[in-house]
Amino acid sequence: MSPRSSDGPSGGSSRGSRASGRPTLAELARIAGVSPITASRALRGVASVDPDLARRVREAAAALNYVANPAARTLASAHSDAVAVLIPSLSNLLFIDTLEAIHDVLMPRGLEVLIGNFHYSPEEEEKLVRNYLAYQPRGILLTGLEQTPATRSLLKASGIPVVYMMELSREAGLHCVGFSQEESGAAVARHLLARGRRHLAYVAAQLDPRALERGLGFQRVLAAEREVRPPVWLSVPEPSSVALGGELFVRLLEAYPDIDGIFFCNDDLAQGAIFEATRRQVPIPGRVAVVGFNDLPLSAHMAPRLTSIRTPRAKVGEAAARRLVALMEGDCRAEPAIDLGFELVERESS
């Protein structure tokens, strides 16, 4: 017998008197009149349990408001019901839309969503991956393809399904859901050229890998045109904001008075530029055309309405989560890369 603890009147074990007060599987099983393992099987719906017993277990569970202890479950089964999602920023509306879609897919399936913010730093991402791996998640969703080698090998070693969001990889077997950032930049360039613009600029704040890709796509198309000079490239390290967009707009036009078309790396900057232009009575698109990226809700309502690239950010979250679920269930026949495309929404600002 245990060296301590004669079974007291309360039947308590030696260990802190079950402070939680929640029923255990053993109690549930006793009430349902079955063994704990049968109760466990019944609740999980695994293996074949007599339908009558299963019903009794479910009824007892409902009566007791029984909820399994996830820690015990994870420890015993060597995997949790969590999915880790790493995003580079919480303050960027863009990722919130994605996050919400992910939630909507995963939570109804009883999966917990662990959110990590790596602030655009691959090193921080690595640290987060290391930590989340300790939770033995069922799957991981990552944003972008800029992982450190250590992150990649950690993930590979873990054997846990991973889906990459927002970019498309040419690497074989990498499950990714997104669209071509490079192509979207190219599309903007073609649009501005078609509108007769010849002196173009790319403006970005806190250049992340995807914004860079877009800028490169923009550049590529312009480089192919004989009578068009390469775009002015203005990029600052501060975080993006509406106010900053206005500032950069002014700074750019002062430095390069002949600019007649600007591609901002996101809508926040572009909106700020339009507000500032309105204030200074710079005609848009008369004097200069403005194009944003993301198509935030407000962009369609401004004056002038903002031309932008509509990104499928909610769809990315949904498709990535669905793919992850499929992988978790061992169902991975589908094409690894899912290209959700983008749409250039032409409005008054260009």
Next chain:
Amino acid sequence: MSPRSSDGPSGGSSRGSRASGRPTLAELARIAGVSPITASRALRGVASVDPDLARRVREAAAALNYVANPAARTLASAHSDAVAVLIPSLSNLLFIDTLEAIHDVLMPRGLEVLIGNFHYSPEEEEKLVRNYLAYQPRGILLTGLEQTPATRSLLKASGIPVVYMMELSREAGLHCVGFSQEESGAAVARHLLARGRRHLAYVAAQLDPRALERGLGFQRVLAAEREVRPPVWLSVPEPSSVALGGELFVRLLEAYPDIDGIFFCNDDLAQGAIFEATRRQVPIPGRVAVVGFNDLPLSAHMAPRLTSIRTPRAKVGEAAARRLVALMEGDCRAEPAIDLGFELVERESS
């Protein structure tokens, strides 16, 4: 001995061959040359461990990239390192700011943040609380004061610290961080009266408890004025959006042509109204004054700039998280209610 498993060459136990590949505390302890329990104590910094042993343990942990298994830790200690945060909506920018501030306080302390979205439904909130309680969190952050009785008693029975955000309760001992929604509505009313407006309206979408409070505060102040009639109250069930704000603005002015001041329950609606007014050449504030709520980043940049109530949403998150940490550490001498106030930012739209 165990009925199965002669200790094989790999030293493996019978159970699935340690698929995770991560080192256990026992391995770490062996390498550091101490007992597992000493390693555990050294890493947690509890009890007194010889500094030399502690150093050896830490070095071994670093060398192995050891990360403790949270499930085992939770199971053994009867509490996790998680904090549950329940918010009514993920798509509302407002709560994102709060959430980010919470993250910034809790994650550096090694606390995991579990996010639950209860979609403004107390029943769903109850379900989430029940589920999250199973995780044995160290603390819980709730939004608003509209819990079901069952939720309240679950929380009380759990003994886990709870902090309520966004509203102030007069209930004794309830830790809450926020500001007076009712007062903020009253402040808007006083502002519009001071500007000479006499025919006022309150416009809301998807009226949540806090928006209702604001409307009531608005009403209260107007009711106290002899020569002012009660405000027109326009409230629709659809979710709030910029486009809806424009629609409601038009609908309101058509039905009540003498309205000269509108308090929108949030900035999204107010922004939509201003855009629509600009489009229809309705002078603002000449024809009608517009006031929003939340002071979203864009409101300061529009034309006309939007008068709004600046809410301390990030500060609420930060203060609530800090208070929760204090409670978790048994330090609860402070005043339970923290009023962070609000600020009426007067701009061109009123």
Next chain:
DNA sequence: TGCCGCCAAGATAGCGTTATCTTATGCGCT
């Protein structure tokens, strides 16, 4: 010099589940 108390380190036994093995039960087949 001997006894006691105190403190650091270790031994032990779970925490509440589930994986695995074992046992009982029944059924088809020869």
Next chain:
DNA sequence: AGCGCATAAGATAACGCTATCTTGGCGGCA
């Protein structure tokens, strides 16, 4: 009618950590 096999339920032993109890060693005091 007997045998083996499939199936369902239970017994057992972990999962990896920490709470608790136990032990050993040391210093202080009489």
